Amino acid sequence: MEIDSYFIGQLASEEKMKEINPVLSNVKVNDSNQLQFFIEVNNGLDIPADYEKYFKNQVIRCFESNLNSSEWDDLSNKGRYFRDDQFLKFAKNKLFIFKVDVNDSLIGTRLNVTKNSLIVKEKPKNISSNNEKTLTTIPIFRDFNVNKFEKNILDSKSIGSYEYLQEIRSPYIVCGEYLYGEFKNFEKLNDGWHVEYEDQIKKIPIDFNKYKDDILITEHALYLDENFLYDTLIEQGLEKLGTIITKENKIYVKEIDNTTNDFIEEIISEHEFLSTYKSNLKAKNLVYDSKQIINFHTSIKTRKLVILSGPSGTGKTQLVFNYAESLGINNSKSQFNLIPVKPSWTEDSDLIGYLDTINNIYRPSETGLIDTLIEANNNTDNIYVICFDEMNLAKVEHYFSQFLSVLELQGNERKLSLYNKEFIGRVFNADRYPPEIPIRDNVFFVGTINQDESSNSIPDKVLDRCNLIELVTPENYIELWSKSISNSLYKNELKQENKVETVTRSMLNEWGDWHGENVLNNKEIEIIKQLSNLFNSTFTIGFRTLNHINSYLANLPKNQELDREEAFDLQIAQKITPKIRGNSEELEKVFDEENGIFKILSKYQFKISNQILRRKKKELDIYGYTY
Known part of the structure; x- marks a missing residue:
């Protein structure tokens, strides 16, 4: 069963592995010639209460196939020998964000990283290198702008449908550029998360980018050492400099001259x-x-x-x-x-x-x-x-x-x-x-x-x-x-159907700031050039395809689950692979094992494209033709 929460951890230490099982190594190549490694969870406070028993004296097993890292692809492609040593160097300064799958059986419990959930991040240099469970998760809520977010707190309404934690234990959260706290309790209902607090909530604007050496910043959360959180951001920041927001706060409404403003549109983000x-x-x-x-x-x-x-x-x-x-x-x-x-x-x-x-x-x-x-x-x-x-x-x-x-x-x-x-x-x-x-x-x-x-x-x-x-x-x-x-x-959400606000063209235009310029980076351009050279005798990658790919990447929403590498993979899958059609003779060069398309499109970096290409290759092998 999958735990509906994201965890963060580092490569388990040898000492920790010996505590669990003296014969286990934190990294090894198994009998199937697949690299496997073990991660120790660093944000133990985020383990849901119902699952805490499974994590006692446990580490999380992960396989190389879960790694979606171009850096590791480059390292592993340089040589297939001593991969365990290569991975030890690779993982030394890395943090892993992932979901956990619990396999509970008669012979015991095994925890695995859930397929396609692993995210690899560089560890900020001031985050402790030991594996003590000291990392704190500060959720980032993005469903509403700051004004709406604060209004919902004061009105005891949902503050958003945050889906990255099953239980929120941190008394502090982030919305926009503000850190808020201290909250007493979080409860997830059908319309999202609701909060409880004592007499007051404080907020303080913080430039989190100035703390990149101390905080791992992701699209959904901040991860930081517990000591840094309380000694710096809370004691020196929120408690001393924070602004109080309470239910007694008044809303000051500005009078609008209706002769010049017939309609004021509330922007939907x-x-x-x-x-x-x-x-x-x-x-x-x-x-x-x-x-x-x-x-x-x-x-x-x-x-x-x-x-x-x-x-x-x-x-x-x-x-x-x-x-x-x-x-x-x-x-x-x-x-x-x-x-x-x-x-x-x-x-x-x-x-x-x-x-x-x-x-x-x-x-x-x-x-x-x-x-x-x-x-x-x-x-x-x-x-x-x-x-x-x-x-x-x-x-x-x-x-x-x-x-x-x-x-x-x-x-x-x-x-x-x-x-x-x-x-x-x-x-x-x-x-x-x-x-x-x-x-x-x-x-x-x-x-x-x-x-x-x-x-x-x-x-x-x-x-x-x-x-x-x-x-x-x-x-x-x-x-x-x-x-x-x-x-x-x-039944609960259908009642809200008629309350959906209408999105207008002007609102939709605000969702991007692209003005037609090229956003393809050098690595992406090089991949397309290699594919174009490979397809030279089959079909061409024309200007129209390049414009479509460029426009797609430029319009990619920020701070969402779909990152740039995955988006580029999708564009290869949606704009280029559908045109790979023909018989075995016509596509012989394309699917050449040594110099063909699989050499250009790594199975780790281009997972979606590879799934489509493997299917087409199988059709060629069976029927002599793919469409």
């Missing part, structure tokens, strides 16, 4: 939106990997076509529907338009409509697409999501041909042609349906495709113009689904 999105999915017992959710959101932000691929029943349409719901627009037929694609569609008139030249009337398709685009053009600050459901039931390149060209254009150049301008003055409903309709950047296009015998393949011209996300169910999805059902979240 990207963190708040993603939190709402995840809560909506969880409330309906829909199980998705958190990184898949962020991947989908980031792909949407690029304003390119996003296609969700996967077997029937993996929740592709639900992911889109709940995205619209979290934006606050799913109740509007015009702002969220779900278009079921029909197998009979053969040309773009099936999608957008046609000009009836006999009666001189433009007849839009029953899909309602044109009406949605017209409304979006007239309401540029509203967001519109158009989903083409099961879009490969018909040949995409036939009915979607005009869109394939239009969606690659920029700004005012994105115009959909309904009929020839020669008919201006002769079409009776031209006021409603002009010959051209602009497609503004407040319209987002998503498609879903099934991978079965009833569907058509996606041609390269479509792959070039989209982010193709292969949606897979999490490995432990049955357990997660069962847990979601048992918590009865649906």
Whole structure:
């Protein structure tokens, strides 16, 4: 069973290993030629009470396959001998953040690092090198801005849905640039964490970056020595210089002149939106990997076509529907338009409509697409999501041909042609349906495709113009689904559906500060160059693909679970690997064992891409062809 908390630790000392078992080493290469090592937990206070018995006189086992570190990849690739010695040097100044899986059996209890949970960090130089359990976890809450966060504390409301600890033991927490305390108790309810405190709470703004030698700063928590916390941040900081916030604090409201300000918009942050999105999915017992959710959101932000691929029943349409719901627009037929694609569609008139030249009337398709685009053009600050459901039931390149060209254009150049301008003055409903309709950047296009015998393949011209996300169910999805059902979240959270605030285009534009510049680093560019040289005789990695990858990485939300290396791996998987198609002869160079793609894309750094490539290689070996 997995403990729903993140722990931090260092490589277990030899002394600690001897206490547990005199024959065990803290690092060794096992009989399967796999490196395994043991970690000692340093934040013992974060162990949930129900699990404390399992951690007594225990260390956590981890395998090399869990390591997602380019530094270790480089070290291990230099030589496969003496890996245990290499790892001892590598781990000397490292801290490991991870989840724990408890295997309790008749022969005893074994604690393992949960698969895909390990994060490797450089140890700040002033953090103790011994393995005493002195590291304290200070949670960072990001669901609300500081004002909303403090208001919720004073009003006894939820301060956020912090998911990195099962029990919060620290009397101090962080929101924004402020350290808050001292709290008496934390309780997690259906809507998130609630706090209890005595008469007052203090806060102090702290520049945590000035303490990088003393504090390990991650997106979800601060980790620091207990002595440094109390001697410096609490005694010298919060207690002496902190500002008191109490329930007696008054809210001073500024009078607004309504003649000049008809409407003041409350900005919804990207963190708040993603939190709402995840809560909506969880409330309906829909199980998705958190990184898949962020991947989908980031792909949407690029304003390119996003296609969700996967077997029937993996929740592709639900992911889109709940995205619209979290934006606050799913109740509007015009702002969220779900278009079921029909197998009979053969040309773009099936999608957008046609000009009836006999009666001189433009007849839009029953899909309602044109009406949605017209409304979006007239309401540029509203967001519109158009989903083409099961879009490969018909040949995409036939009915979607005009869109394939239009969606690659920029700004005012994105115009959909309904009929020839020669008919201006002769079409009776031209006021409603002009010959051209602009497609503004407040319209987002998503498609879903099934991978079965009833569907058509996606041609390269479509792959070039989209982010193709292969949606897979999490490995432990049955357990997660069962847990979601048992918590009865649906009934409790469904009541809040109508309270979702609407996200506008101007809000969404605030979620990034990219202005079109190149954000690819040298290492990423070098990987793409190597792939391009490898694919030279098969296909090319063109400017369009480079622009899409660059735009995706630039739009990656900050302080989320999806880090830069994983995001780049996803872009290789979504923009490049889908185009690797052909027979064994055509792809012989690509899958060459010594100089092929597996040499360029390390299985540790590019896990997702490798999973897809291994599947394609297997198809080649069995069928002589992969698609």
